[in-house]
Amino acid sequence: MKPWILGLTGGIGSGKSAAAKCFSELGVHTVDADHAARWxxxxxxxxxxxxxxxxxxxxxxxxxxxxxxxxxxxxxxxxxxxxxxxxxxxxxxxxxxxxxLALAESPYAILVSPLLIESGQHQLTQRILVVDTPEHLQVQRTIARDQVSEQQVQAILQAQAQREHRLTKAHDVLLNDRDLGWLESEVRRLHDFYSNLRGDQS
Structure with a gap:
């Protein structure tokens, strides 16, 4: 049974990398588009x-x-x-x-991409999960993580797909507005659901 592909995306500072890490720790094969761009x-x-x-x-x-x-x-x-x-x-x-993605041995594989929708990479996927975060939290987290100014974060937010547009493309939305424990429990819940889906149902 060939694994089906889940696209995982979200704006800067939304926690998509943290979510991807949680999925990976549950044994899901993940491919990061940013890594592919470096390779x-x-x-x-x-x-x-x-x-x-x-x-x-x-x-x-x-x-x-x-x-x-x-x-x-x-x-x-x-x-x-x-x-x-x-x-x-x-x-x-x-x-x-x-x-x-073809190396995946898990029931489904994940393509992690900040530009999943803008780049057309979503066409490689059967289902889209958007990690969503209120904008004030995105800004706070990105400033803390990257030591950049609020202006720089706002410029990146403008360049990425507008939040509303991204959400219209989502099959599933993970609201990441609490702590890491919450994120992990949400990922586990989604993982249980995804593990029982077949590509043709997704």
Whole structure:
């Protein structure tokens, strides 16, 4: 029986990573889209060679790794360069995600992605779980975690899918407005439900 795929998403500071960790500890195979995005640009991978050819070798560090700060600088000021980069990387990231999801041996597998809906990655999933948090808590948690200003958090919130839009796509919503113990109990409840679902019912 092939595992079905659950998409797990949520805004910055919502606790989606903490929720994903809880699922993982229950034995669910999880694949993080952010990790896949890093894997495709590792040294020796074709994408990194293409990026260096396109932008020049200053985009590489002395050890051959991608210089992320330099790349961010290139695409921040030039939207057409960002589109070029996305056109190169998105299909590769999609392939990487599919390969890693295919290794799942649990009844269902989870694709964790902050941009699940915006990137179209939700098309790889049969069901969507949104970890949702009131905005004031998102801001508080992100400032505490990343040591950034409230303005920076607000800018990221604006760039991510608007909360209402994300919620309209959700099959399930986990309201994460309490402590970690609450989150763990909610994940266990959902895990019991998901473990009994078959792909065609999801």
């Amino acid at each position: 495709v640009v590792e040294p020796g991978r074709p994408a990194l060679l293409r990026i260096a050819e396109h932008f020049g070798n200053h985009i590489l560090q002395s050890d051959g790794q991608l210089n992320r700060a330099a790349l961010r600088e290139e695409i921040f000021h030039h939207p057409e360069q960002r589109r070029w980069l996305e056109a190169l990387l998105h299909p590769l990231i999609g392939e990487e995600i599919i390969q890693h």
